[in-house]
Amino acid sequence: MEHLINPLVKDIEISGIRKFFTLVSNYPDAIQLTIGQPDFPTPEPIKEAGKLAIDQNRTTYTPNAGLPELRRAASDFLQQKYGLQYDPNTEVITTVGASQAIDITLRTILEPGVEVILPGPVYPGYEPIIKLCGAIPVYVDTTDTDFKLTPERLAAKISDKTRCVILPYPSNPTGCVLSADEIKGLAEVLSKHEIFVISDEIYSELVYGQQHHSIALLPKLREKAIVINGLSKSHSMTGWRLGFAFAPAYLAKEMLKVHQYNVSCANSITQYAAIEALTNGKDDAHEMREVYEERLAYVHERLVNMGIDVVKPQGAFYLFPSIQKFGLSSNEFALQLLEQEGLAVVPGDAFSSYGEGYIRLSYAYGMDVLEDGCNRLERFVKKLCKENKA
Numbered sequence: 001m002e003h004l005i006n007p008l009v010k011d012i013e014i015s016g017i018r019k020f021f022t023l024v025s026n027y028p029d030a031i032q033l034t035i036g037q038p039d040f041p042t043p044e045p046i047k048e049a050g051k052l053a054i055d056q057n058r059t060t061y062t063p064n065a066g067l068p069e070l071r072r073a074a075s076d077f078l079q080q081k082y083g084l085q086y087d088p089n090t091e092v093i094t095t096v097g098a099s100q101a102i103d104i105t106l107r108t109i110l111e112p113g114v115e116v117i118l119p120g121p122v123y124p125g126y127e128p129i130i131k132l133c134g135a136i137p138v139y140v141d142t143t144d145t146d147f148k149l150t151p152e153r154l155a156a157k158i159s160d161k162t163r164c165v166i167l168p169y170p171s172n173p174t175g176c177v178l179s180a181d182e183i184k185g186l187a188e189v190l191s192k193h194e195i196f197v198i199s200d201e202i203y204s205e206l207v208y209g210q211q212h213h214s215i216a217l218l219p220k221l222r223e224k225a226i227v228i229n230g231l232s233k234s235h236s237m238t239g240w241r242l243g244f245a246f247a248p249a250y251l252a253k254e255m256l257k258v259h260q261y262n263v264s265c266a267n268s269i270t271q272y273a274a275i276e277a278l279t280n281g282k283d284d285a286h287e288m289r290e291v292y293e294e295r296l297a298y299v300h301e302r303l304v305n306m307g308i309d310v311v312k313p314q315g316a317f318y319l320f321p322s323i324q325k326f327g328l329s330s331n332e333f334a335l336q337l338l339e340q341e342g343l344a345v346v347p348g349d350a351f352s353s354y355g356e357g358y359i360r361l362s363y364a365y366g367m368d369v370l371e372d373g374c375n376r377l378e379r380f381v382k383k384l385c386k387e388n389k390a
Contacts, residue, residue: 020034066266073275091246095242121358190215334346
């Protein structure tokens with residue numbers, strides 16, 4: 001019966017991040033710097049709100065788009081934080097994590113044969129959904145522009161088949177952030193075309209030394225943009241699975257159809273906890289951000305002192321150092337590092353072919369783990385350098 005399986009499904013692969021994460025189980029003494037999982041517990045008031053929802057039997061279906069009071073809280077959060085304005089009644093959809101928000105957005109706007117522009121290297125969760133829609137991912141090389149999509153390179157990739165551009169900033173895996181001027185430059189290009197823009201802003205609360213800017217704030221882009229966000233990273237709620245899609249009303253009503261027949265609604269208990277997160281806990285990410293910034297400074301300095309080339313991130317909690325000078329593919333490097341030193345990182349090619357020659361390190365781990373991890377990496381790098389000289 002295998003020949004009857006949808007060939008589009010058979011054509012996609014399990015995430016390279018998860019493949020390597022699973023592989024580590026064969027190395028009981030290894031330490032992980034792989035997954036983007038905050039090591040902070042979910043703040044207590046949010047947990048208490050979830051418990052209270054259970055105790056009060058708030059365990060029934062909610063409206064498809066989410067609890068009205070949650071949508072209002074999400075709308076207020078975006079307005080207060082980033083100046084974005086969305087009508088909670090018609091332009092906000094509560095989803096099962098940001099991943100589901102991406103899924104319903106792409107399935108609403110894509111059809112077979114159209115193209116989606118992605119800055120490579122990029123989070124691997126977009127391409128499979130694009131392909132399942134019969135659409136075509138078109139990558140832009142950003143490895144020599146500090147991992148930032150530029151107006152010139154964007155314009156060069158736009159064709160009459162382009163339906164959408166994905167802007168995943170702050171970036172996973174590189175941690176790069178776009179400034180207001182850089183976003184305006186992209187907006188000038190996009191304003192000339194009938195192209196949707198998916199702005200994946202899941203790391204918006206984890207930006208260092210500057211303000212997060214959304215392309216949806218620009219008047220000419222507002223009606224073309226879909227903003228994706230959620231609570232996984234900002235409030236350490238990965239397992240709660242709570243995200244949002246913010247879109248102009250004409251588009252949100254179509255996205256809601258896909259959402260309705262996909263999951264009906266997000267988890268009711270999580271929704272009540274999310275209200276607490278977005279109101280009384282709206283600044284919960286501040287303390288976490290300060291800690292992440294300290295960790296970033298430490299790991300970045302260690303990498304530089306090892307002689308490893310790396311662009312210093314301005315957001316999220318990843319570094320994406322180059323390992324090209326060592327003469328190994330990203331998979332070879334990561335596998336040998338795991339086998340010889342018991343350190344797990346993610347091979348760069350998990351983030352498209354433009355990630356080849358890099359590895360991703362997550363610093364969403366405690367300082368003791370990061371120090372041990374850096375020591376292991378340093379020993380491995382020294383061995384490689386000796387072998388290359390020999």
